[in-house]
Amino acid sequence: MRRRLVISYLLLMVLVLMALETPLAVTLATRETDRVRADRLADATRFASLGGPALRGGGPGPLDSELAAYDDLYGIAAALVDREGGTVTASVSWQPGSGTAVALDTALAGQQFSGPDSVWPWVNEPVVVAVPVTDGGEVLGAVVTATPAGKVRRTVASWWLLLTAIGLLVVLACISTAFGLAGWVLRPVTELDAVTHEIAEGDRTARVRPRLGPPELRRLAASFNNMADAVSDVMDRQRAFVAHASHQLRNPLTALRLRVEELGPSLTDDDGRAEHRLALEETDRLATLLDALLTLARAERAENQRVTVDAAEVAASRVAAWLPLARHRSVTLRLDAAAAPAYARTVPTAIDQALDALIDNAVKFSGTGEEVTVAVRPADGGIALQVRDTGPGMTASQLDQATERFWRAPDVQNVDGAGLGLTIVAVLVDASDGRLTMRQGRPRGLVAELWFPSPEEPVAGPASGDGTDGTGPAERVGSAAG
Structure with missing residues (x-):
């Protein structure tokens, strides 16, 4: 949205600059051309005053040396022609052309000529000026000058480059202002979007x-x-x-x-x-x-509180707590975890309550001789705790509804429970910025996996267990399981 606003502001500014600078550029080119034409008309008029004697048969006289010096000093070609269009005298660089022919025809008709009206940087035609030479109202001939347009073109191009630079500076200023204005206008919307996501995340x-x-x-x-x-x-x-x-x-x-x-x-x-x-x-x-x-x-x-806990130690304590019930129901309950600590960042008691609910379900719905395994391992920059059982499991549609409040599978309505265990697990995991995933086991059973992020800073502590007896969680539970 900010980009669209900036583009709209920029487009408007470019249109305004074009509307202002285009007429100004044309005016500058015309003004520079008019200045050169006025100078050449003055020069040609002076030469015409000297051309009368030469056209009346008195010879070129001083006009010949004047035209030569003029050409040598300013690089402007000039010529004196009679009423028939024949050249009476001319400077060294004089070259008749189509532009001078039109000028001479106009001057021999008794009118002054100067052209073009404007010199453009991409046109290399000379500035041609022709003035009639008259005597008592009679046209005896004409003086014509051809000024190279290079200097005029460079001057006009310089003015245009200056206008372009000013336009670019204005555009850059417009872009900077547009970004600031768009940011000022959209800052509440951006913050509203960010706050909405924060609220949605808890x-x-x-x-x-x-x-x-x-x-x-x-x-x-x-x-x-x-x-x-x-x-x-x-x-x-x-x-x-x-x-x-x-x-x-x-x-x-x-x-x-x-x-x-x-x-x-x-x-x-x-x-x-x-x-x-x-x-x-x-x-x-x-x-x-x-x-x-x-x-x-x-x-x-408790969704905004965070504590750092040893997930391996917690898993070991929960497995040890559920071992008596598992033995009573003839279910094998074991822990698969390394001896080293596995630190996770969660809300208070999240891992305890989540494992209690998952182990309770796994033991409750597993039959005699089945097996329940609680595994702890690092994964994806955090800690994953997995509860696997070899019980009847759930269908794909049941897995989609498992975390809904008070939902229970139709075939276990007679089993003790309130239908809130997995809901509590989902709430705790979500409040801890973790993940709860459940899938069907292979070849049977259910796999429920919890993932919690690791703490941002390393946790200082013993390398194994709780630092009291030198044994890790898996070793302590193994001895408890007998």
Whole structure:
């Protein structure tokens, strides 16, 4: 857009310069030509006053030496012709031509002639002046001069070059001014575009400076800031409501579960005990849902904070934490990571919660004898954490919906869960400027990969493990796994 504005300003300026400089250039050429023609007419008139005796048969007289000296001094050819067009006397460089023939015809008709009207730099015709020689009203002959146009052409070309240089300077000044003006006009639009991207990427504190550009765009910037404030406030209120509601509902839900649990001993028939068990399961399910909503609200609020963590160490601790459940379900859970630290820059607890959700899903949906692997490795200037399982996996359409809130695959509706685990993972990864990718495993299963950026500056610390026992994460988990 800035380029279009500059081009439009420049085109307008070029048209104005052409409209002003073209007539001026023509005027300068005509003025210089008129000056030369006036000088030559004065000279030719003086020669005509001396040509009368020569044409009356008295011989050239002093005119012959005058023309020779004139030609030698100024390089201007001159000649005296009689009424028949015959040359009576001429300077050394005199050369009759088509231009002089027209001039002589006009002079012998009793009129002065001078031409051309203007000398152009690309035309090399001489400036020809012819003056009749008369005696008592009778035309006896004519004096004609032919001035080389080289000097006039150079003078006109110099004037035109000066005009061109001035025009170029004006154009350069116009370009500089146009860029400044276009920048002043478009600066609010550019900043509005940048702030919009920043807000879209998660920085809800970004705002447009309202004192930039013309008044109309200032009002637009102020309106945008007001809209951003309103949207941010609504989002804060929504997240606060979800967090508060989830937290406040925990207390009555806990009390309700205790009351339902106390009813167990009083139930004697099998149907009553079955219903009692189902009621307890539903309260547990509701508690899990409230915990997930609270975690999601907290994750969305922490989107602007960044901490540096050792992803390998975190992965080792999470694998160690999930090993008992994996053993209980006869699922092999192992860690594939180097002993060296793998530092990543994330929001607080992002890797912990994301791995918890992914390992939970992998263990939950893998059958007896299946295998779950958590791998940590450097990739693309950051750290990649991969959770692979050999379970049933997901179809391509299910992978597209997996991170939607409360979505669950149709074939796992009877499995415990709130449908928010992968949503929380996606929010945490996005807030950390990372990536979450999921794909079908080969030959079966699911592969979920997290990628987080590395810190901009190297992290000083022990070369392996946490620096306390000299062992790396993989070694510690291996020993825990027995």
